[in-house]
Amino acid sequence: MKLSKLLTLAVTILLSYQLTFADAAEGEQLYKANCTACHAINEKVVGPALKDVHKRRESAWLLKWIKNSQKLIASGDPVAVQVYKENNESPMLAFENLTDAQITSIVDYIKKESETPAAPVVASTAGTTPSPTDGNTNGTGFYSNGTYYALIVMSLVLAIIVFVLFRIRKVVDSLYEQKYPEAVAAEKAQEVSWKDNKLSFRYKLFKKHPVVGTIVVSLLFMVIFGLLGFDYGNKEIGVQKGYAPTQPINYSHELHAGTYKINCLYCHSGADKSKQATIPSASTCMNCHMHVQAKKEDGKVSPEIQKIYNAVGWDSEKRMYDPSKPKTPIKWVRIHNLPDHAYFNHAQHVKIGKVECQACHGPIETMKVVSQQKSLQMGWCINCHREANVDVANNDYYEKLHANLKIEGQTSITVAQNGGLECGKCHY
């Protein structure tokens, strides 16, 4: 009776909480994906601070402005022209791909944020950059804050239920013992030790066949330590699957590639044209981080982003490069190391072979700290070369080649059939 009441209450609270912020949750995602490069709630970045924007402007005006601000300015809207002038005439990008409902949800989110002046877990600008050492306690952007609170409440409710059930069982047991003491005693007497049980596995192994037992145990040890040793040896020769070194900057692929969905090629611009995918230069980071500073409560720049500023000599106060500051390159730690005698070309695989980055690097968009997911051993390469088909149809280079290599009854050729297993294709 008591229990069902409690449960109903919890579910009701949860649902109502979720419903209230459903729009805002969608809005938050959209806001972070589209707006944070130039806007923050409580401060001016490139664009103005957005706190209470729903109070300042009408929602119809906001719709027009967000969809295409330049059009609105050109139409001579006085408010638009004024806003444009106030912000150094730097134009806001057009977002014609957003639906009215989506824009409304963004505004709802801003409305909600404006009303919660000091939300303890949200950094005041966009781009919350949780550092991996801080643990996972903060909202990481996958969940809205509402969901997060709801989950806490739900967990509490469940914990209470578990406690109540445990209590109930205890009470029932003691009541049973009081009522039928003989039956309980008989049950206890029937239980036998494994040593006397002639059918038990452990008895057979150690009591009856001690030699077999020893062999099995030592085999077990050998397998365990052998595997450990093999793994160690692999690492020694450069096979370092799972290698996840600490980087000089706690950069999160989960945030950049996962949450913000920044295209891999934006930073790793060599991947489709060069041998190296290339690690972006610090100047590439600055394209965004010139604006995105992730200020914390005390008004200071995020310490991780400050590391970029230190590298390039950027003065975050004056918002300009300071030539007097020394420039120091960032020494990233290489995770994917191929031995020198293996030639690997990113362009061949990314552009020509159309292999997804994740095929070799794993689900990179979910990694806070990047780790090596594949062994990068030759067998692993070869397996893919055996299975992958050459995209002959879409490249004139293969056109004639394919005609010559065509195999009866097959519509395509694999990399292996094109010579992809030959030593000199990668070792020279």
Place this chain on the structure above:
Amino acid sequence: MENKNQYWRGLEELNNDPKFLAGKKHEFAEGIPLEDVFTEEDGDLTSNRRDFLKYFGFGISAVALAACNKTPVKNAIPYIVKPENITPGIPNWYASTCNACAANCSIIVKTREGRPIKIEGNAESPVFKGGVCGTGHGSILGLYDNERLRKPRIKGADANWDAIDKEVIAALGSSKNVALITGTVNSPSTKKAIAALVAKYPQVKHISYEPFSYGAIAKASKESFGKEVIPGYRFDLAKVIVSFGADFLGTWISPVEFTKQWAKNRSAEDKAMSRHIQIESYLSVTGSNADVRYPIKPSAETAYLISLYNKVAALAGAPALGSLPAVELPVNGIENTAKELWANKGQSIVVSGSNSIGAQVIVNAINSLLGNIGTTVDLANYSNQHYSDDAQFASFVNDLSSGATDGVIFYNVNPVYSYSEGAKLAEAIKKAKLSISSGSNLDETASVCMFNTPDSHYLESWNDNEPKAGYFTFTQPTISTVFETRQMQDSMLKWAGVSSNYYDFMLNNWSTTLSGDSWTKALHDGFYQGPVSHVAVSFNSEATKGIEAGAYELYTNSTKKLELKLYTKIGVGAGEGAHNPWLQEMPDPISKVSWDNYAAISHATAKELSIKDGDKININFKNGKIESVPVLVQPGQPNNVIALAVGYGRTAGGKTGLNVGVNAYTATIFSTTQSHMQNDVKVEKADGKYELAHTQTHHTIEGRAIIKEASLGEYIKDSKAGNHDHHKSLKENGNLITLWSEKDSKGHKWTMAIDLNKCTGCGSCVVSCNAENNVPVVGRKEVLNRREMHWIRIDRYYRFHNKDNNFITKEDDYNNEATGVDFENVSVTFQPVMCQQCGHAPCETVCPVLATVHSSEGLNHMAYNRCVGTRYCANNCPYKVRRFNWFKYRDNDQFDFNFNHDLGRMVINPDVTVRSRGVMEKCSFCVQRIQAGKLKAKLENRTIVDGDIKTACQQSCPADAIIFGDINDEKSKVREHFKKDRAYFVLEEYNIQPAVAYMTKIRNVNETLVHEKGHGAAKHEAKPEEHKPEEKHAEHHS
């Protein structure tokens, strides 16, 4: 068919030299060097059980300790601000100018991640057409020379530029006479910078000095035509080329340009091959490629030239020069040459390598008689590639010694080493009030100078050059200065008080002709062709007066005397390549000796003086002597002439060239011009023996028919001349036994064709391959052990005649006094040999670990990491092209060359594995370039076009003798070559199906002349048989 042919790898083979015979029985020069290992440690060979246990125990613990290490952390450090046009992994190419010598070839420089790693010819250049010589390829190592001066110095102590500038400006102001000694300066902006310095300090006098001078040519032009320039020679327009000792395919003035021109008329298929007659006093690269060659004594050259003039004049109806008796070569050589020249009036050329003004005036007179002026000898498009005022330099040395000149600035010249009286000059420099050297290394001159103002390497500098009149070529930096060096032009501007830097100065100079886009385009192209003024010139016959008497006297006086001829070698050149390990290790094209110079003497003279190969001699001449020169008995060397290369015997500047060979510059004579000979020398045997490191006798191929040649006459009659064996075996091919299953290349099949007609043996490909494929340098000792690592070698074969003009075919003939061997008259053939990428490769069969396997594209792949070093493959390779890494050649003080320090390793090509000890390696057909070419085509969504992929050797070849491509491509040049009747394969009778076809060599010899009889196809060759014209050759080849 007689098995023995007529080609000899050297005198050792002909002579049945016991050492040679012993060597050819074994694959390796010596057994496994266990003794070395033990003697170094223990002092003797007695190693015992305890030693074994010690080593064993140490080994185990070392391995255990090593295993405790964690995998090293590798950093990836991106740019802070990425330059827009640099993507790591993609090379950037910059057009520039080679400054390794004053020929100033247009080049392109490959840079990877901001460091230059390879030099290649600029194919768009109308003058140089994409060739680069070995010295040019090697010059990149100068940038990464660990012994470069890293800072400016004052009196031997490191200084900064401000201090230097202050002191130099003060000293310049207070000195009364200052000489600025430079090499050839053909840069208009540098000339202006020098002019600015002279304007500020009028006491500065500019003198051009070349260590090995051809200054007489320009002086003779002034006397003959009133224009002090070296004419622009056009060997491509000449049907008859007569060269008196001018090594124009090797080292003379502009060898790359001339080789391109010469090779143009050496296609046998055109049937109008040029005829090349060489009259010279040592066997040069040019002489070895000539159709006819006459050995003469160096002092007799002018007399022969006058004789030739008189014969031509007789044909032209012009008066003869003087009335002295005619000087004639054996079998009327001069008269026949004159007839041929006259028959090709206006389409012939006569050149001379002499540095005597008289000789060069006669050359001008002959060319003028023949109507060659304005056609093959072009005074409008003249050359600025060499200028030297020897007389002025000699008087400068005297002035400096006497104190009349109290200051001297050396701009990249090293006369303390290269001047005949270097020691005297060094003393004088020490006395001078001001002495500056801009040498990049602390060479002989720099070490006695007060100020060292190290010049930047040309790959770090800006410059413009005008190698040919109106043809400008630009130098742009491909890397910022590695050390605190400053290019000399900047220094001169600074001292002259000009505020702008040299780049702005140069830009300003060009502003009227090139600016904005046109300037950018000129820099991008690397060159700019300006207008050329054509001025009519006429020969001044007064100039020839008074030459003949002296020349005849010299000729008659010297007939019995022993003479010394100095020459420059390809590679080390006049001394600029002495510190370059690539160039030192590149074997001399003729003698195949690396890491040394030597006294080349003829067989007869050696016998007369009772000296032989391996002896050492002292050469005594008036006012000096050269001691302990190793002797090389050289076929083709004229009797009673010793030939000795300059550029060796360095005593400072860098350890690579230190004490390698002897300094021959002491034998030069400076009067009006520098003389390259001594006409009365005495020789005495010196103590001790010395073994020269020559590569030709390594990898002996048991005298099988691997060279094929025919005369042009024979070829015109029958296009299969000289190559009937191949066409016969084609028919019989089906009956040949094969041990291998047939392989089929359906996609690409990479093949190579080499035209023996064009290959001059210059060795550019060898150095280019070194740079492209990270080939290590092993040093003299290891070359002696037959362990050189070159992936491509150029074999040189001799054919000897006996006195009856028949070819020597048996060893016994060597000592047969009755018939005798005419050692002066030798015919030379070059054959570049690299991995032949056999279709049925014998090496693949014997590899126990499948480290070398065949690819679907016809390549013979070599997987280094699979190789366990059994060396079975090298043993089973019939071409002996596999190389074994006996040692770790990097980071090893035993091999202290460019791979032994970080700076030198900057030149490593990142796309090619650096091989480790104990693995086999060989030519890969530049597989990294093939892969890159294929990828480029894929990225551009197109098929590969013939010429997209060029191997390093092909790209560098100044003679275009190497053609590479996909034989399955119907339009490819290589397929065209494979179909030629001249095409044959080396050792094709084994049916191992090599992928490299050689084109039969065709010599343009005149069979009607007794002297040249029998130069044609080998006599043993099978009789021509009937051929079905519809034979499909390509099918067999592919």
